[in-house]
Amino acid sequence: MSIQVAAKAANVGYAAVLLGAQKNIKIEIIDDKVVSKETPADVVYDGVSGTKAVVEKLAVTVSTEDQEWIDFAFTNLLSKDFKAVTPSLEKLEAHLNFRSFINGYTPSLSDLVVWGVLRSNLVVGTSLKSGVFINLGRWYNYLLAFEYGPVVETFTKDLNEVRKSAKSGQKKVASKA
Amino acid sequence: ESPLTEEELLGKLNADFPALSEIQQAEQNQWITLSKRVDEPTTIDQLNDALKSKTYLITDSAQASLADAAVFSALYASLKEWKEDQVKAHRHIIRWADLIQNIGLFDLAAADKIVVNYNLEVPREIKE
Numbered sequence A: 001m002s003i004q005v006a007a008k009a010a011n012v013g014y015a016a017v018l019l020g021a022q023k024n025i026k027i028e029i030i031d032d033k034v035v036s037k038e039t040p041a042d043v044v045y046d047g048v049s050g051t052k053a054v055v056e057k058l059a060v061t062v063s064t065e066d067q068e069w070i071d072f073a074f075t076n077l078l079s080k081d082f083k084a085v086t087p088s089l090e091k092l093e094a095h096l097n098f099r100s101f102i103n104g105y106t107p108s109l110s111d112l113v114v115w116g117v118l119r120s121n122l123v124v125g126t127s128l129k130s131g132v133f134i135n136l137g138r139w140y141n142y143l144l145a146f147e148y149g150p151v152v153e154t155f156t157k158d159l160n161e162v163r164k165s166a167k168s169g170q171k172k173v174a175s176k177a
Numbered sequence B: 001e002s003p004l005t006e007e008e009l010l011g012k013l014n015a016d017f018p019a020l021s022e023i024q025q026a027e028q029n030q031w032i033t034l035s036k037r038v039d040e041p042t043t044i045d046q047l048n049d050a051l052k053s054k055t056y057l058i059t060d061s062a063q064a065s066l067a068d069a070a071v072f073s074a075l076y077a078s079l080k081e082w083k084e085d086q087v088k089a090h091r092h093i094i095r096w097a098d099l100i101q102n103i104g105l106f107d108l109a110a111a112d113k114i115v116v117n118y119n120l121e122v123p124r125e126i127k128e
Helices: A015-024 A051-059 A066-075 A084-095 A109-119 A122-129 A134-167 B006-011 B022-037 B041-050 B066-081 B084-089 B091-100
Strands: A002-004 A027-030 A043-045 A172-175
Touching: A002 A015, A015 A027, A015 A043, A015 A051, A015 A109, A015 A134, A027 A134, A043 A051, A051 A066, A066 A084, A066 A109, A084 A122, A084 A134, A084 B066, A109 A122, A109 A134, A122 A134, B006 B066, B022 B066, B041 B091, B066 B091, B084 B091
Parallel strands: A002 A027
Antiparallel strands: A002 A043, A027 A172
């Protein structure tokens, strides 16, 4: 059973891709806005539709704190309106004043989901890289370098292959991510 | 009750450091030198600045290094005494020190740890 990911979705389901990779589940990239006409969702796995629902299914057990951050991420961080998303970035920035990770001292499910949702939002990407949010930038870049970067890189590489082969008539390719 | 001394703290060090590149080693040596005058205001400011963009002290390091251990142990006793205005002025040092004291690098009892108020209100920093 693989995780199907629509690569042209408004927000690409990176949180599901990252968690799937941690659990060694195959990712199937679909170069479209939805996985299929029958299941018009951004991510589908084992009968479950949508990145958030798939993440919650994959995680199996979710702590109360993780659940709060998952809800926060999918409620507040998906918007492509920078003004709308800024207060939530400021909240995260403040949360990271005295914390290296969202919960505890190593990356947790909260970090993975918030990071993945931010990665899917092109509007916030540049402000994270430019260092406008100091704490958020430190946290984001650490996780990029040492946790999630390789998976995102593999996903992007596989997506490019899907696009190349699409020209020759194929639409799907299995990713090793 | 007085905090642990630098020597006592180093006695509790569980040293298992990752390999560093030559550039990282040079960076580490600089911090070890600085740790000997860590209480000087310029050193504190330099440390706080360095930790703005880095989770651990050495650039591009995924884990703690000897530099983190040396600076932490040199600064530990005074960090235990820091007042709120010092914390507010050097939030990145407190964030980092709390990480260092909680990753098993030092065998620290809960009572020996620096107390951190995670929800202390500090104004948002603006990039210079």
